[in-house]
Amino acid sequence: MSRKVREIIDLSSTLADIWRVLSEEERELIKKNARFVHYKKNEPIYIEEEQPRDLMCLLKGKVKIYKSGVGGRTQIIRMIRPIQYFGYRAFFAREPYVTAASAFESSTVCFISMELIEEMLRENGNLALFFIQMLSCDLGIADNRVVNLTQKHVRGRLAESLIFLKESYGLEEDGATINIYLAREDLANLSNMTTANAIRTLANFVNERIISLDGRKIKIIDEDKLLKISKIG
Amino acid sequence: MSRKVREIIDLSSTLADIWRVLSEEERELIKKNARFVHYKKNEPIYIEEEQPRDLMCLLKGKVKIYKSGVGGRTQIIRMIRPIQYFGYRAFFAREPYVTAASAFESSTVCFISMELIEEMLRENGNLALFFIQMLSCDLGIADNRVVNLTQKHVRGRLAESLIFLKESYGLEEDGATINIYLAREDLANLSNMTTANAIRTLANFVNERIISLDGRKIKIIDEDKLLKISKIG
DNA sequence: TAAAAACTATGTTATAAAGCACAAAAATAC
DNA sequence: GTATTTTTGTGCTTTATAACATAGTTTTTA
Known part of the structure; x- marks a missing residue:
């Protein structure tokens, strides 16, 4: 299945977007908590109905977020590229995943506990705003997508x-x-x-x-x- | 067109959800800044491409959020019921509205400056989390909607x-x-x-x-x- | 409250896209 | 490196839904 990667990864450059809004203290905490997992081509990262626990950041590779609909037909909802975050929405909404994610090609993902993240963003307004912006953009994209895919x-x-x-x-x-x-x-x-x-x-x-x-x-x-x-x- | 309503509205009960996470000070600020506008049936509240400025809370009536697509066909994206918030996504995403909103029936809307809200949520983790949760739920709904409407x-x-x-x-x-x-x-x-x-x-x-x-x-x-x-x- | 406008209902036709089937090619496994 | 599985490419058929047309009804407006 999946195994933790052995190489030491330079978090400060790979998690750039989130890194900018963190204090030195917070960065240390994240460094201590981050886990890295490597996925082979077509390997699942999480599945529908599963309980969300981690913020995920794609470090290397390509990932698809998808959903299976009527009669097993699947719809790809989003595609993730390196340094994009994913997997956090369901945690914030306090619900199980409504989508699944799998590696399109050989990929490395960084996992950070969502509990830790939520704790941090309560104190760090910039971090909160980081997530608010990401969610707002994704929601706009989803709204557009509804019209494009249907019409x-x-x-x-x-x-x-x-x-x-x-x-x-x-x-x-x-x-x-x-x-x-x-x-x-x-x-x-x-x-x-x-x-x-x-x-x-x-x-x-x-x-x-x-x-x-x-x-x-x-x-x-x-x-x-x-x-x-x-x-x- | 639309006119400000004259009656004094009890904000603390009508804005219940957001009120819970605010301090007394913040409540005062909001009270001072809130504006109320009444809309007649089918009157537009905001239109596509417009610049977002306010958080809106529907106090009375019913509102539809919609989008016009290919060949002028419209798609209703969401429907708002009283005490639901709307109109804030585009501001957070730093983009013009991609949707339009109009009153389905005679409605009253409370307007609160998004600049004020953003300032507040930088300091108030609970308020930030309130928006994060709302956005996360809406994004989940949108993801489901894509599959339901297409399949x-x-x-x-x-x-x-x-x-x-x-x-x-x-x-x-x-x-x-x-x-x-x-x-x-x-x-x-x-x-x-x-x-x-x-x-x-x-x-x-x-x-x-x-x-x-x-x-x-x-x-x-x-x-x-x-x-x-x-x-x- | 009367006239105009918009909406509802239903039949008919046209068409985009799904479903199915099968051969050829490519990718993967052993 | 060969065998097996999966993917690709096309043709044909079926079907769901849009498009159009038109009459009757309701709602809006002045």
Whole structure:
């Protein structure tokens, strides 16, 4: 399964965002409490219904947050990139996880006790505001997502996902290939469509010279067109 | 348009939730800063792209938070009932509103400067946690909503909306009629479907003796069945 | 309270996307 | 490195739901 990583990780640089708002004392406490766990590709990090205990910060790799819906169909809710925090919402809401998380590729996650975090943020207004801002942004994204996923057609939804992936994980050295390697099924689950439709629509985009494909690698040729398709739905 | 209400409103009872976590000093400050505005039926409270300035608390009436999507189709994102807070997310996220709000029926709203609130919560950990919890709950609801609205069929979505309305606004004296009076179009916008489909599906529910209709008044006859339809999609 | 506007109801048609099936290719396991 | 499993790619069929049309009804307004 998962094992703690042996290497000593420089927390101050990897947890940068949260680090800035902490006092020296608080930093020490966190350092003492942080645990590191490594996950293999496709290994689950937490599952639905589980009790949340830790704030998680992705240090290396890629993680997907997803939810299984009607008839076992899964919907990817968010994708996490390094130095992003996750897993804390359910703890704050005092409920079990309504989502699951798993490593997309080989990943390292830092765990910090949510009890400790909550104690700290009661005293540290900046830390509280850090979480408030993160939650507020995520809620805005979720609100947008509801409309995009329900009202746009497959082309629009897929175009949007491709742009989202590019924004999230960036491009490779060639300046065009999206820096993520994911199965058509995951792309479909991200875009709320069936795998067959994701495949078909990708093929259409290739014909229209909007993208090009090399196996699972996707190269964006005409980003403007992609943006336009995403916008008009 | 809207006018300030003249009556003196007892803040301590109407803002109950937030009041509990405030000091006497903070309460005084809020009392001095609070403004009350009355809205007529269908009057807008804020619109998309506008700059957020105030925390709003609905004192009386019903409010819908909505978003216009592709081709002008609107999606109702949340519905607010008295003593619920709204309008604060965008301020915390440092962005303009991505949603709009309007009064469903004649409503009274209390406005409190977000700058004041943010100042306070920096010092008051309980107030910070109040917002963190509210945001965390809303984000969980939004995550669920994404899956429900995208994966369930019209029957499931409508059934879910009816249950949601009952849970939110309760029943009338007869213990069966949902205590809200809304147009079929709003019901459709809440459930992500066209008005015609909302009407048709309601008619089906009547035939199946799950509900009965009297104009816009909806009486739930068989809640178990409604729950079942909502669950299976 | 009468006239205008908006909403409700229902039938018909069009269409986007799911479902299913199967062959080919690729990834993974042994 | 070969065998087995999983993924990809396409064609065909079915279906859910949107779109459109129109008449009747209710609500709003002046």
